[in-house]
Amino acid sequence: MLEGKKVVILGDRDGVPGQAAEEMIKTIAGAEVVYSTTECFV
Amino acid sequence: MSFPVIKGASYSLFHTPEMTVHQGSNQTTERYTNPNSEHFKNLQKSLRSFDEFVKYPPNQVYIGNVKPDMLKCHKRPWYEHPLEAASTDGPFGAIYTEEELIALVKIVDVFDLVVLEEDFQAGAKVKLKNKQELQIIDKLLSKLDTKGEKFAELERMVNEEHAEGMYYSGRLVGCVKKAHAFDAVLTAHVMFENLVSKATAVVNLLQMFTKTKLRPEEVDYIIETSEEACGDMNQRGGGNIAKSIGEVCGCVNATGSDTRSFCAAPVHGLVQAAALVQSGIYKNVIVIAGGSTAKLGMNSKSHIEKNMPALEDCLGAFAIHVSENDGINPIIRTDVVGRHTIGAGSAPQAVITAIVTDPLDRADIKLEDIDKFAPELQNPEITVPAGAGDVTLSNLKMIAALGVKRGDFLKEDIERIVNEKGMPGYAPTQGHIPSGVPYIGFARQEILNKKFNKVMIIGKGSLFLGRLTNLFDGVSFVMQDNTGTEEKASVSKEEVRSMVAETLKRLAESL
Numbered sequence: 167m168l169e170g171k172k173v174v175i176l177g178d179r180d181g182v183p184g185q186a187a188e189e190m191i192k193t194i195a196g197a198e199v200v201y202s203t204t205e206c207f208v
Numbered sequence: 209m210s211f212p213v214i215k216g217a218s219y220s221l222f223h224t225p226e227m228t229v230h231q232g233s234n235q236t237t238e239r240y241t242n243p244n245s246e247h248f249k250n251l252q253k254s255l256r257s258f259d260e261f262v263k264y265p266p267n268q269v270y271i272g273n274v275k276p277d278m279l280k281c282h283k284r285p286w287y288e289h290p291l292e293a294a295s296t297d298g299p300f301g302a303i304y305t306e307e308e309l310i311a312l313v314k315i316v317d318v319f320d321l322v323v324l325e326e327d328f329q330a331g332a333k334v335k336l337k338n339k340q341e342l343q344i345i346d347k348l349l350s351k352l353d354t355k356g357e358k359f360a361e362l363e364r365m366v367n368e369e370h371a372e373g374m375y376y377s378g379r380l381v382g383c384v385k386k387a388h389a390f391d392a393v394l395t396a397h398v399m400f401e402n403l404v405s406k407a408t409a410v411v412n413l414l415q416m417f418t419k420t421k422l423r424p425e426e427v428d429y430i431i432e433t434s435e436e437a438c439g440d441m442n443q444r445g446g447g448n449i450a451k452s453i454g455e456v457c458g459c460v461n462a463t464g465s466d467t468r469s470f471c472a473a474p475v476h477g478l479v480q481a482a483a484l485v486q487s488g489i490y491k492n493v494i495v496i497a498g499g500s501t502a503k504l505g506m507n508s509k510s511h512i513e514k515n516m517p518a519l520e521d522c523l524g525a526f527a528i529h530v531s532e533n534d535g536i537n538p539i540i541r542t543d544v545v546g547r548h549t550i551g552a553g554s555a556p557q558a559v560i561t562a563i564v565t566d567p568l569d570r571a572d573i574k575l576e577d578i579d580k581f582a583p584e585l586q587n588p589e590i591t592v593p594a595g596a597g598d599v600t601l602s603n604l605k606m607i608a609a610l611g612v613k614r615g616d617f618l619k620e621d622i623e624r625i626v627n628e629k630g631m632p633g634y635a636p637t638q639g640h641i642p643s644g645v646p647y648i649g650f651a652r653q654e655i656l657n658k659k660f661n662k663v664m665i666i667g668k669g670s671l672f673l674g675r676l677t678n679l680f681d682g683v684s685f686v687m688q689d690n691t692g693t694e695e696k697a698s699v700s701k702e703e704v705r706s707m708v709a710e711t712l713k714r715l716a717e718s719l
Binding site for chain 1: 471506507553554555556584586591594595596597599602603637639642668670672673678680
């Protein structure tokens with residue numbers, strides 16, 4: 167689904183953090199993380 | 209050497225609707241980027257009265273009048289189902305009005321930066337003079353004896369000298385002046401934030417002296433764990449807020465320091481306090497923090513969109529007394545301390561493993577043996593409408609799910625575990641305030657009443673917000689029933705293996 171796509175990640179401190187999502191995206195051939203962040207709402 | 213104990217806990221809340229409008233960072237940003245924003249009109253309409261604030265069920269839980277488990281069956285939304293039998297006074301602390309808080313900010317100011325309007329100052333003094341907690345320190349209220357300022361002069365200071373205005377019931381009633389002509393970290397706004405943090409911590413520590421047997425002069429060390437920074441342009445976070453609090457509270461024999469780790473700092477502070485007491489360096493250590501004005505109304509746009517009251521109109525404060533083992537109060541198991549190490553990783557499973565299951569495994573304690581887990585206790589009524597989810601519930605589910613993966617629980621037990629071993633969140637979204645510590649007061653009571661044996665307190669922090677690291681943080685410890693005998697740190701499996709290997713080696717050598 168994400169092959170050949172550019173990916174923007176908005177992670178949540180109490181859900182899935184950006185870094186964890188990045189690691190997952192790295193396993194998909196051709197997907198490129200162009201921006202990743204983790205936000206805190208508390 | 210025996211484990212230290214938790215001898216007392218105090219918790220207070222402060223109703224701050226005007227500070228929410230004028231000083232919450234969400235609002236100051238909006239004022240800067242869009243001064244005519246509709247948000248300000250909408251926010252004014254969404255503010256709660258003091259009576260509504262006091263009767264709000266989570267607030268009554270915070271000061272100890274009602275147990276957290278009550279919220280499980282209390283009809284939601286809680287803001288539409290007030291507790292009519294509510295009180296501003298509770299076994300753990302009290303709820304203060306914004307008028308009282310503004311006067312307290314003047315009382316804790318030692319650099320004459322706070323100016324109050326003359327009529328407001330006189331009226332606030334009358335309201336504070338009968339408060340028992342303020343009688344502990346001689347002449348504490350004398351700061352309010354000085355003559356207040358005329359309204360026109362206040363207005364001039366705010367408009368022409370960039371003083372930070374303080375408002376009550378829609379009226380300018382005081383201001384905080386800048387502390388330096390050019391220094392960016394001694395501006396009026398920064399001084400306001402620091403003075404409010406100090407004032408809320410001070411009055412809450414005085415609550416502890418009122419409600420427990422601890423005397424100010426018995427305190428040896430204070431660890432301040434808020435998220436503020438005090439200093440000047442040459443040492444921005446120099447500190448020491450801890451000693452400034454102790455000074456006002458008459459802790460003449462104490463020293464102290466500040467500990468920082470975002471929301472995880474209070475639990476770090478408690479682990480440090482436990483170590484200082486267990487080592488025999490100090491007998492009585494206070495871990496403390498006041499409130500954060502920047503976080504007021506942080507999610508208010510979401511609340512307004514959903515036709516809710518702006519529930520983040522609240523500052524919180526806490527203080528925990530760690531002392532030497534008296535054979536009565538719950539011990540801190542310093543051999544069961546969880547820590548999120550630098551190499552642990554940031555995935556939720558890695559975090560919970562590092563701060564929950566790893567320390568329990570090291571001490572051969574099963575997840576089932578913990579009576580209550582107190583992770584992040586943010587009030588879900590604040591976080592869910594803002595899209596941040598039910599933080600407490602998410603943490604509890606993660607602990608239960610990890611238990612299933614490890615074989616501690618069956619999959620069908622998850623709901624039971626979350627229900628029995630958790631509680632709804634009830635603390636205001638004040639960052640460091642909800643991070644496990646609000647439950648310590650209740651945990652102490654339940655353990656003293658022999659209802660619980662072990663409770664785990666968990667703090668987590670978002671270090672990445674400081675833009676120096678992408679790391680997360682987490683720390684935990686276990687409170688346990690005090691058997692009255694001197695309990696010593698257990699020997700780990702590794703140490704036993706090492707001792708057996710050493711003995712066998714000597715035996716082999718002798719043969």
